[in-house]
Every structure is written in C-alpha cells, then in structure tokens.
Amino acid sequence: MEHVSTSRCYGGEQEVWKHDSKATGTPMTFAIYIPDHAPGEKLPVIWWLSGLTCTHENAMIKCEYKQACAQHGVIFVCPDTSPRGEGVPNHEDYDFGQGAGFYVNATQEPWAEHFRMRDYVEEELPALVAEHFPVDMDRQGISGHSMGGHGALTVSLRNPGRFRSTSAFAPIVSPLNCPWGDKALTGYLGEDRTAWREYDSVALIEDGARLGEVLVDQGTADEWLEGQLKTHLFADACRDAGIDATIRMQEGYDHSYFFVSTFIADHVAWHAERLKA
Template sequence: MIEKKSENLIFNGQQFFYSHHSDTLNCDMEFSVYLPPQSKNKKYPVLYWLSGLTCTAENFTTKSGFQRYAADHGVIVVAPDTSPRGAQVKDIKDEWDIGCGAGFYVNATTNEWDQHFKMYDYITKELPTLIKDNFNCSDKASISGHSMGGHGALICSLKNPGMYQSTSAFSPIVNPVNCPWGQKAFSTYLGEDIELWSAWDSVELIKQGHQVNHLFVDQGLADNFLDNQLKTDALKQACESKKINLELKYRQGYDHSYYYISSFIGEHIKWHAQFLN
C-alpha cells in the first residue's frame, strides 16, 4: 500500500511523492516517481536514481531538472530515499556520513544496524515490485546515481546481471574498501572482517569477474573528493583489465554538486533511453 503525498504537473508529466511501509527496512519510506506524458496509455521503462550522502528523495527530484528529458524520452524515473528513517531507526547524532542519510545501499549485518539497514534488498527487490504493482511500466529498467548513490547503482547492477539495461553514475564512490567514507560505513554496517567488504565494492566485484553490459561514468575534475574518496581511475583500470566497455567522461571545471548533475543529466537520460526504448 502506497500513500500519495504530493502531485505536480511538470513538462506535461506528473511528479509524485509517495510514502509506504517497507517490510525490508522495517520502517516507513518515501520515494518520488515521475510519469512522463501519456503514461496512463503506454507502458514506459523505469530509470532508478540513487542519491548520495545526506540526501533524501527530494534532492534529485527538485534540483536536477531531469523531468524535461524524461518527458522527451518517455522514461519513468524513480528516486528513493538514501536510508531508513524514523524514531525507531538507529542513528548516530552529529554524524552525517553514517546512519540516516547514509545507507550506502548495502545489507547491514552488524548488531542493531541489521534491523533496518537493508538498502540493497530494498532497492533490488522491494522497490521494483512496488513500482510494477502500482504503475503502468514496462519490464525494462536502468539505474543511475550520484556519489554514494553512484556506488549503489554500480553494485546493484554488477550483482544482478540482466536486471538493468544500462548503468550510469555521477562521481561514484567506486572503491569504498580503500576510501575513508567506505571504510567507515563498511566497518559500521558489515563489521571488521575486511574480506566481507569486497562483495559491496564495484572495483572488487569487477576483479572477481562480475560484468555490466552498458556503463557510463561522469566525473568532474574540480571535484574535491576525487582523489581521496572517489578514486575513478581504479574503476577505469578494473574495467580495462576485464574488458568491460566503460564510457568515462571527465568534465573540466565541474565539482560534486547538483549544478554539475543538472548540466549533464539530459545526456545521461538520452544515453539510457537508447537501451530502454
């Protein structure tokens, strides 16, 4: 059961926000859905967008301007929240890169966190079922995301061959086992056994033989997090070693913000549409 929170007309399509109770996460969740024009009469494919640290379902929906391009190309766009939330959900006060707003799209296994933080199962199982049951969509889906959400898009695609027609990411955290954000999150959610972390790391998954059909990564060269946290070159090297066709675009002067995302989201949606339609 989903509950409509708001509805707005934009580029002749409908932008919705919904809430529902998630059995996977054991809490209430919110997500946004954009339905392009004529979606009541035609089944459209779905693009899932995963946002980054500190974000909710609103950031991408209200800041990126994706609706113009989703309407043009006939793509439903779904943007979930980045983590479980609510009074009953474990959180760490004054920590922005762990807990609420920072689910990292993994299935937590450590004590207390495992009660709610199962974002991987939510994104790959519960949410797609919810969308198919409630909206007039086709069987085709793709996935994209930003930063922590780019990490999420990559691992969801690599761990589920054939589930997504195409995968893209802006400024993704590609090698979390070797960066401060990832190490903090993985030690919290997965425990101290570092060998278990590789199952949630894009670069490590590719080294293990996981494949993805169509991959497009976008990275701003003025991004303050590029060298220390994102490590884009590690993904490039892994893809080259395993002969994965990675379309990698470096953008001179662009940073980590939604100004950057809004500049190129149209290019990403057009790219996905060739595989979805």
C-alpha cells in the first residue's frame, strides 16, 4: 500500500491510503480514521459507503464523523465509489460510470472488467484493512449515504451475521423501482431484472434476507425522496418481514452532507452501542 497522507484530528489520525486492487484491476484510494488507542488494542469499525459522484474524500471532509468516532473509539473507513484511471470506461452522465459504481459486480461490457465494487467492498478492502490496521473484525458496522445507503443495506442483507449494526442516510432503497437504478443496473447487469434483485434491499427482504435491526434517516425536503429514494418501500418491506427498523423522517432536511453531518454523531453512537466488546 502507498501512504498518501495523515492528519491529526480529535485525538486520532485521519489517514489516506492507495493500493492496487485485484477486484477492479486499478489503483483504489480509501480514507481511514483511527482514534488513539492502547498498544495492541483492536477497535470496532464502521464502513462508510458514499453516494453518486463521490470519492473517498467527500465523507472524509464533509461527514464530520471524527469527533464521534474518537469519543466512542471506533474506526471509520471510506472507500471510493468506483474504479478510476486510464483505461477505465466512463460515461458523460453523473449517475453512471466513474463515481457511480453502485456497489455491484458488472457483467456487461465495457464495465465488467473493472466495475467490481461488490467484490471490492465485501471482500478485498475488508481483508486489506484487517491485515494492516487495528480493527476487530468481529465488531463491524456499515452505513452510507444515497447510492452508498443502497450499498450499505444490500451488503449487510447479503452477508448475514457479518455486521452487528447497519444504518443509512437517504438510501436508494429499491433500484428496481427508480430511474437511477434502472439506468445503472441495466448498464452494469443487463436487461434481465431478476439479476438485479441481489442489489435491491426491498427485493432482498422479499426474497428472505433479514437484518436484526436498522436505522435510517431521511430528510423530508430531499428533492429525490419521491422519485428516486422511495423510503416507504423499505419501511413497508421491513414491517412485513418483522425487521426492527427505526426510520426517522427529518423535517426540512435535504439530500446533502449538511443533512448527513447533522445526524452522523447519532449514527456513530448507535453503532458504537452495538459494537461493544
């Protein structure tokens, strides 16, 4: 791995690292915040998946998780949202291609070679972080925003027992039922919509996947709420499946990191309570 930077912050270290990914066949960059801790101590970890157009840097700068993570002794990891670089295909639209990997393993050309973000965030990056940083892999939580909220929910649903805690901010709950999902999953996975179901939290629940409990915050003034996010579909699926879902509709908040930063300390504390040794 290549060390990019370290900055002291709230009694911990905000670091950025780069490495060559086997999953994507490209260099990948991630941010990791490590609170101060005793020598040899291992800390719980929250994986953060970001949304459309983001890199590792958006959450690192705007999410304001560091003080809460230092307070609760939790590591926080922010990967990129897609492969990037020379030879990696792209698209002129913000909601497809680089910066919009949707945390899937693409099967369609020209995306299939590099756009393998499911393998990256589910397997490769956790193994790498576990090898090089003081994380307790028996105490993992996952969260994310928008496209990353979709990622957090689906990764957790597909990997029962791996995560003690799961939360999301303004998640795309059902790519099968929104324009963002229709565009991305058609492009990455093809026309067969049955292949999309493992990347749709509502469909996964309908097909039998379960979470112990989940926390979701959604702003009522979010411009994407009705057309793209459709929080009610997830609420209905959780109710029908008997999943303990706390879904908080936050009055007047939009889709931005101003919204996320307002409630991120709540989420870190919620995760930390469930990640206790």
